[in-house]
Amino acid sequence: MSRVTRALAGLGSALALAACATTSGADAGAETASASKPVSPEFNKNPYPSTYRPYPGEPTALVGATVFDGTGAQLDNATVLLRDGKVEAVGAGLDTSGYAVIDARGKFVTPGVIDIHSHLGDYPTPSVPAHSDGNEATSPSTPDVWSEHSVWPQDPGFTRALANGGVTSLQTLPGSANLVGGRTVTLKNVPSRTVQGMKFPGAPYGMKMACGENPKRVYGSRNRMPSTRMGNFAVNRQTWLDAQAYAKDDKKKRDLAKETLQGVLEGEILVHNHCYRADEMALVMDMAKEMGYRVTAFHHAVESYKIGDLLRENDVCSAIWADWYGFKMESYDGIPENAALLQQAGACVVIHSDDENGIQRLNQEAAKAQAAGARMGIAIPDGQVVRWFTLNAAKAMGIDSMTGSLEPGKMGDVVLWNGDPLSVYSRPEKVWVDGALLFDADDPKRRPVSDFELGQQGEGDVK
């Protein structure tokens, strides 16, 4: 049936090309390995600045919930206080006078869910060719393109991610047709007329890279380099050598591609590297040392469990699905125990979606990965599992000082679940972004509807 062929087409374009991987981000800026001297910017490094402003919210107390605070901790029968857009306090016996009190007994609270790997906006729905803006597949290395220039803020997928997935922040990446796909953009999942109105204030840029099958297939099929994995590395290494030379050139003229690469070398831009196979990840980590940059996270890293030790030693996160496998050759060895084995090895785990449907169930994906671990004797506490799709994602995106956990002073990005978020039977009941209530399952009007869906059948439906 046609779904089958579509699924294949999806493999060729969205899925196969989409996959990528990032580096854990927060500390990447602090200790970049670049040998190049810092260059004071002679140009505006932020020409499309965020215009996002938090929406108004009232002081709110969520009382009596089981709280997974994102750091790994679990607090039973706790109260979460939100005020002025921030998390004010979390704990037992807090004074709630002056707050709108929500009885959260029997319910659960987590930080807003964060998806480190999304194509919402650059591969939006409807998935028509006119909307296919994720891969600048005209050259194997395109550090000059910025995914924010492809993001369509009216993608209905943003609204589903908020209402069904509790997603409050996400990273939209370029696809993986290219060795270097371009800059990523980190968004608050708040509807806006412009992409600038969604950009996460203060989030560092990421740069998408891709190993393996996709670049060599896309360019090899055109009889261009790279057509092999060794070709992938050769093109990448020359790209880095050229970037190093550019970074040392005091009289450089502006070069958009090299500005991005220099940003990586200087630790301002985090590398998110799509890479499935363990052996290729090991080579990439050596290439990063050779060229003086850091990989923050490998994305789609289905074979990370084979090199948990190396990933721990190199402090590189693995952004992974719970159990995807077998859809392309380099995914053949994917196993559901990947996350648990990485956790056991002391390496960083982030659960990601790379999918407009999967982003609505990152909590369930994490729960499946936890259960697969339990089945082989690796017990991982619920709080730690919640961390996989909250604080660890924030860390690898370089925004963990601002969101990702319910620590006082952080953004009031919060999900109230109607049950245990690690259960298939639970859904977000209310979602706050910066303290503003943007989804309420019990208020039909407190849910976003994109321009595209106005006047269509199903407008405003629960979806």
Added chain:
Amino acid sequence: MIRASLLAASAAAIALATPATAQDFAITNATVATGDGSAPIANATVVVRGGRIAAVGAEVRPDPSLPTIDGTGLWVTPGLIAAVTTLGLVDVNGVESSNDTSASRARFNAALDVAPAINPASQHIKVGRANGITRAVISGGASNSIFAGQGAVIDLGDDPSPVTKAKAFQMVTLSESGSRIAGGSRKASHAELRNALREALDFAAGRWSGEDNLLTRADAEALGPVVAGTQQLFVEAHRASDIRTVIALGKEFPRLRLVLVGATEGWLVAQELAASGIPVMAESLQDLPERFEQIAATQSNIGRMRAAGVNVSINADSIRFTDHLKQHAGNLVALGRMSGAAGLSWGEALATISSRPAEAVGMGGKIGVLKPGAAGDVVIWDGDPLEVSSGAVQVFIDGVEQPLDNHRTRLRDRYRDLDESDLPKAFDW
């Protein structure tokens, strides 16, 4: 680890050593869900004899001489049914040479038959089996015609004979993509469909010359059982208006035994579908307008159709990985707690991946249900089978206990630790 010990204990208890032979056995003290839509039964017993279900219920007292599995703390369901899917037709989707799902350069369309292409040793079949799926309804994809060819019902057993029912149905698509195949328009799809059905009628009546016909002889012959009503016609359609054309097709050709597949906007046509009696295999959690034929997509699609009285099951082809089938069913239960949404009861949700697809494919009471006389397809789970944390601990097909290992479990075992102090990992097997 709790799970591992359970598995060890139950496997030891019954010690089914010869996997090729059906054994008589009982499972006692389990939470049993029969798959017929009813609620689970606590402390119940399931008896399997001669490869078939012999008895089910809380009052059943099995012959003490039967080998018995203590199901305390465990759940028992019929083996799950994935319909429609491509299990066994493909090793790696992206590796074209291993992928038998479509046949874009074939000279035939309706005559294509998936049965000889099924590989029972496929890893996807092994993984499906390990996830409690025991039967599947298999179809290839439409590629050079709106007719994808003849599908089959298979079992996922560890034996060389996967086909339960060959040529069980013909698949045709009236989707957007089908319209492109037909010539670029829904008009072309409908003309192609009607012409094919009429040529098949002519062929069956001996009025087919072969010279001024568009079908090949093999395709015309293959559609004979469809127009005679002895083979089901699965029709893929998504948009509400397209679904109405499927209902109308049933009136135009009353002998057709139609099954609707996809039906993303089925909820908008729920009353008409219920009145038509056409079974539906529907998109479950699809809630985005991926295509213009899916503008009204919602996760409440199945719940709303069920409430209207439609026989509806989950279309496994709408799920990226077939082993996620039960997770989708669990989500339909979750929807029941959301205001404005339509979900299913727990029992009905299980039925969408067991008895309902069996009924849709004309095998109601034979597979997908724990009922005396049905195939001995039984799965023992370590918890609520629709919950994401639960897994299958023992799987029986036709009363035969199945191996649950596969490429993935072997990798898991090899990389349980990364110790290579004595030998490389390649020697760890």
